[in-house]
Amino acid sequence: MSSGKKMSLTVKVLLGMLLGIAVGLFFNLSGLNADGSFVNTYIVNGVFHAVGKMFVNALKMLVVPLVFFSLICGVCGIGNIKALGRVGSKSFALYMLTTAIAIATAITIAALSGIGKGMNQSSDAMFTGKEAPPLVDVFINIIPSNPISAMANGQMLPIIFFAILVGISILMVGRQAKSLVELAELGNEVMMKMVNIIMSVAPYAVFALIAKSVANLGLELLVQLLGYVGVLIGALMVHLFVTLMIVLKVFSGLSPRIFLQKIRNAQVFAFSTASSNATIPVTLRTVTQRMGVDNSVASFTVPFGATINMDGTAIMQGVATVFIANVYGVDLGVTGYLTVILMSVLASIGTAGVPGVGLIMLSMVFAQVGLPIEGIGLILGVDRLMDMIRTAVNVSGDAVVSSIVAKGEGKLDVAVYNDPAAGTFDTDEAVHIDEEAEAELAQTLREAQAH
Numbered sequence: 469m470s471s472g473k474k475m476s477l478t479v480k481v482l483l484g485m486l487l488g489i490a491v492g493l494f495f496n497l498s499g500l501n502a503d504g505s506f507v508n509t510y511i512v513n514g515v516f517h518a519v520g521k522m523f524v525n526a527l528k529m530l531v532v533p534l535v536f537f538s539l540i541c542g543v544c545g546i547g548n549i550k551a552l553g554r555v556g557s558k559s560f561a562l563y564m565l566t567t568a569i570a571i572a573t574a575i576t577i578a579a580l581s582g583i584g585k586g587m588n589q590s591s592d593a594m595f596t597g598k599e600a601p602p603l604v605d606v607f608i609n610i611i612p613s614n615p616i617s618a619m620a621n622g623q624m625l626p627i628i629f630f631a632i633l634v635g636i637s638i639l640m641v642g643r644q645a646k647s648l649v650e651l652a653e654l655g656n657e658v659m660m661k662m663v664n665i666i667m668s669v670a671p672y673a674v675f676a677l678i679a680k681s682v683a684n685l686g687l688e689l690l691v692q693l694l695g696y697v698g699v700l701i702g703a704l705m706v707h708l709f710v711t712l713m714i715v716l717k718v719f720s721g722l723s724p725r726i727f728l729q730k731i732r733n734a735q736v737f738a739f740s741t742a743s744s745n746a747t748i749p750v751t752l753r754t755v756t757q758r759m760g761v762d763n764s765v766a767s768f769t770v771p772f773g774a775t776i777n778m779d780g781t782a783i784m785q786g787v788a789t790v791f792i793a794n795v796y797g798v799d800l801g802v803t804g805y806l807t808v809i810l811m812s813v814l815a816s817i818g819t820a821g822v823p824g825v826g827l828i829m830l831s832m833v834f835a836q837v838g839l840p841i842e843g844i845g846l847i848l849g850v851d852r853l854m855d856m857i858r859t860a861v862n863v864s865g866d867a868v869v870s871s872i873v874a875k876g877e878g879k880l881d882v883a884v885y886n887d888p889a890a891g892t893f894d895t896d897e898a899v900h901i902d903e904e905a906e907a908e909l910a911q912t913l914r915e916a917q918a919h
Contacts, residue, residue: 476892477667481736484671485678492682501683508683516680520740523673526666527737527746530659532619534749535771536631537655542767543635544649552632552768555873559769562719562869563777564813569711570779571812574703574786575805583695583787584794624745624775628768656763663749670737677740681853696847700787700854704861707783716868720875726886730758731867738863742855744774747863755867757891760884761874769873773866778829780858780865782812785830792834792843804837811836 495501501508546552612618612626619627638645713724737750752770755761761769789808793800800808811833834841847854874880884890 477670477733480671481674481733484673484675485736485740488675488678489682491675492679492684495679495683512680512683516676516683519673520677520680523666523669523677524741524743524746527741527749528622528743530662530666530749531745531771532622532627533655534659534663534752535624535627535767536619537652537659538752538763538767539628539631539771540635540638540652541649541656542764543632544638544652545762545764549636549639551877552636555765555768555877556772558873558876559772559869560776562715562872563773563865566712566715566779566865566869567777567782568809568813569715570707571782571786571809573707573711574700574783575790575808577703577706578699578787578790579805581695581699582794583699584791622745624771628771628775632768659749660753663753667750667753674736674740681856696787696791697854699791700784701857703783703787704780704857707779708861708864712779712865712868716872719872720880722871722875722882722885726888727759727868727871729888730754730891731864733758734863734867735860738860739856742859744777744859744862744866747859748774751863751866753891755870758884759867759871760881760890761870762879762881765874765877765879766870769870770866773869774862777862777865777869778812780861781829783861784854784858785812785833788830788844788847789833789837789839791847792839793837796840796843798839800837807837808833 495507495512501512543552546555609623610625610629612623612630615626615630618630638648709728713727716722716724716727731754734747734751734754738744738747741747748771751774752766755766755770756763786808789800789805792798793804812829830844831841834843871880871885875882
């Protein structure tokens with residue numbers, strides 16, 4: 469088959485996702501996935517679970533070394549501490565702006581739709597909100613007392629701080645640190661090759677992840693909460709296709725159509741894993757190789773965004789707050805909704821890196837405006853599916869901000885951005901080993917051992 473006719477990775481992944489949905493629905497609706505059945509035990513929660521979990525673990529495995537090496541290269545690539553400050557402040561301001569717009573949009577759409585009115589039901593499922601860390605502790609913990617421990621636990625903000633500090637220190641040392649910079653660049657290149665290797669098996673892993681989720685969730689829960697799910701998905705789509713695209717066009721002048729074409733891969737990975745952090749390797753590859761964002765910017769904006777950018781989660785909070793308020797007959801009023809907006813923006817920083825961040829943030833918001841925390845039990849059943857969709861929106865926001873900041877700093881290759889073929893992924897190339905290079909490296913090692 470000619471290279472022109474090869475199926476792209478994006479198409480393969482989308483096919484894997486669609487096939488996963490079909491297989492999952494078949495298992496669920498046919499009753500084959502009943503508790504204790506062969507399909508449920510050995511296929512859905514056996515093979516599918518194992519394949520999906522191994523893939524997600526493989527992506528997570530890359531996050532810390534990739535962010536560490538990439539950030540050091542990024543800081544050294546900027547070569548100017550003032551420029552680094554500009555990148556950081558622009559990124560932070562844009563992430564907070566899009567989060568505020570997201571929550572305001574969600575509340576408006578949910579309030580106009582009137583979801584939850586007339587239900588007057590209490591929740592059978594109980595939810596106890598985990599205690600979120602105080603905001604002051606979050607800022608204190610940005611500086612790691614033990615950077616190795618932070619890396620072992622995958623704590624992104626401390627890792628970002630430590631990597632930036634290492635990069636700045638390398639700049640201060642100057643020429644003497646040249647070999648250290650080269651080592652970081654080599655480390656970054658090796659990690660990107662590992663990303664390519666893992667991405668080559670993505671279609672099969674995505675199939676397993678989606679098939680397992682759909683087989684276990686089914687349509688029953690969706691039917692029960694159709695209004696909530698419909699409004700939430702609608703608000704997420706408005707934010708993705710309208711708000712973010714307007715922000716991209718206004719602040720950078722870049723084509724939203726091209727952006728949406730190129731971000732699909734990262735969106736599918738985010739949807740499958742429901743984790744912005746696990747998607748960092750794919751998002752980094754997408755914005756640098758597909759969109760032309762210089763690594764000096766992307767290495768900061770992408771992991772930073774995965775940590776504090778909560779557009780999708782903020783939308784869920786807005787819709788859920790209106791829904792639960794209507795169910796329990798609570799009138800929040802304008803002051804209550806403004807409080808929700810403020811709390812959601814602050815919580816997106818305050819709960820950064822905490823597992824189950826969406827529900828923790830929601831319990832904080834409910835407590836602040838006087839809604840019963842146990843009301844979260846009503847939406848708990850569909851939260852996994854909604855989490856998958858809102859993570860795809862979060863990742864899209866990370867890429868939008870990365871593109872805007874890079875364009876503003878003159879660190880975006882517009883020719884690459886506008887080229888539809890730029891950075892396309894070839895599965896065969898990803899796992900190809902150059903025999904000549906392999907022999908050359910082996911010879912170099914033999915010579916080193918001889919000496």
